Amino acid sequence: DSSSSNGDDRVIIGTGPSSAERNYWYSTTTFGSATDESRVWYGGNEIVVGNDVRDNDFRTHTLVRTGNNWSLYEDKILIDDTSNSTELNNYSTVEIGGGSPDNRYHLGDIAEVIIYDTALSDEEREAVEQYLGEKWLGWDPLVPTCSTGPSYLNDYGMVRACGPQGCYNRARFEIDPQGNPEDTLYGVQISTDDFNEDIRYIDGSTFMPKEERDITDYKTKNDWESEVFNLIDLESETEYSLRITALYGNLTESAPSPIAQATTALSEMSFRLGIGYEDGKNINYNPPYEILFDESFRIQRGAYVVSSDRLIWSSINSNAINGITLAQKGEHGGLHNTEHEYTIDSTSENLDTASEGIGFRNYQISQLYDDGITGSLASLVSEPEYDEAEENTVGIIDTIFRKIYGADGPVHTGETGLQIKTKASLTAPAGNYFEDVTFVLIANY
Numbered sequence: 001d002s003s004s005s006n007g008d009d010r011v012i013i014g015t016g017p018s019s020a021e022r023n024y025w026y027s028t029t030t031f032g033s034a035t036d037e038s039r040v041w042y043g044g045n046e047i048v049v050g051n052d053v054r055d056n057d058f059r060t061h062t063l064v065r066t067g068n069n070w071s072l073y074e075d076k077i078l079i080d081d082t083s084n085s086t087e088l089n090n091y092s093t094v095e096i097g098g099g100s101p102d103n104r105y106h107l108g109d110i111a112e113v114i115i116y117d118t119a120l121s122d123e124e125r126e127a128v129e130q131y132l133g134e135k136w137l138g139w140d141p142l143v144p145t146c147s148t149g150p151s152y153l154n155d156y157g158m159v160r161a162c163g164p165q166g167c168y169n170r171a172r173f174e175i176d177p178q179g180n181p182e183d184t185l186y187g188v189q190i191s192t193d194d195f196n197e198d199i200r201y202i203d204g205s206t207f208m209p210k211e212e213r214d215i216t217d218y219k220t221k222n223d224w225e226s227e228v229f230n231l232i233d234l235e236s237e238t239e240y241s242l243r244i245t246a247l248y249g250n251l252t253e254s255a256p257s258p259i260a261q262a263t264t265a266l267s268e269m270s271f272r273l274g275i276g277y278e279d280g281k282n283i284n285y286n287p288p289y290e291i292l293f294d295e296s297f298r299i300q301r302g303a304y305v306v307s308s309d310r311l312i313w314s315s316i317n318s319n320a321i322n323g324i325t326l327a328q329k330g331e332h333g334g335l336h337n338t339e340h341e342y343t344i345d346s347t348s349e350n351l352d353t354a355s356e357g358i359g360f361r362n363y364q365i366s367q368l369y370d371d372g373i374t375g376s377l378a379s380l381v382s383e384p385e386y387d388e389a390e391e392n393t394v395g396i397i398d399t400i401f402r403k404i405y406g407a408d409g410p411v412h413t414g415e416t417g418l419q420i421k422t423k424a425s426l427t428a429p430a431g432n433y434f435e436d437v438t439f440v441l442i443a444n445y
Helices: 122-136 151-156
Strands: 011-015 023-028 037-042 045-048 061-066 069-074 077-083 185-191 200-202 239-248 260-263 269-277 310-318 324-330 334-337 342-345 357-367 402-407 411-423 437-443
Touching: 061 122, 269 437, 310 324, 310 357, 310 437, 334 357, 342 357, 357 402, 402 411
Parallel strands: none
Antiparallel strands: 011 023, 023 037, 037 045, 061 069, 069 077, 185 200, 185 239, 239 260, 269 310, 310 411, 324 402, 324 437, 334 342, 357 411
């Protein structure tokens, strides 16, 4: 609709014959003073639920009203909720991609419309989001969760064990006993060619594949499934076939079970840097990356400590079982002035008591799962010198790589925010100072 200038408001669904009575859900970049918010408009009022809901990636967004509570989900994850008791107006006419009397509409594509005659449960909502994600956004299909492992596996599957990329050198199997007694012993066979030439056996103690087996490699279902991972030392990006045999009577072995197959993932990590404000919204992930100390954040000689108004944000995913290290180094080891060949050196110290200096300080660490159930995932932590109790104590920007963050296992959707703090002495020459900092993520597989 090129006749209207209101397409930037992205109305998704709406009803209502007049401005005073209209209801609609929309996101906006231009309407009023809002920026990338999800809003519900009802009878001249607004509910804002969800900020920073638009970026350059396709996503699913779901708005749910339960009583007075409004919840917004992005890619199946709850990102915001708010409470509002005002009743919405109710109309029989509903418009998809529009529905406001002043011609606000959705400027973009709508992939699919599904209409139900009842409200969806949380489980049904997640199933619909998963269906849309797989069909339109390229999501991987969900794999069945476990049934006999730790609670985090039973509830969330192997994502809580290896991260979003999957497991590259280990796996878990569970046995269907088919009515066998609880003390039945099972042997496990593994192959990379459907048992044509490659036939190996899982060691009952190490859970690794091997060429020969003995009676100690037969275990009960409970014993096999007592470990989180009961297949160890696998090759990455390899399809494995698995089958089970049972011992019964006078140690007579049954015929092998039907074959089950699974493919290990790549050993993989992802890492990106961005510059953004302290609220973590509207982070710019497009290089070149630059933080300026200017205007109200200008560094003044002999004055107080200045903190950057923007942070260096990093986003980290890794399935490395032995963890990751995020390291950094500077070209000059401080803020350098080329004209005077003067450097405000960086050290690990409290800038309140130092004459001058510059350094990094951890501002924030977050991860996707903040419910206290990390499973086999590891938590990102800052090195102590970058996270001291005193507000203006900083860690060094060295000329050799220094570890600044780390984890001792897989990391799922980790995010760190790093602040720069600096102080100039009375003897520092006036002029422009700069430092180039390199960051590198190292995975230990």
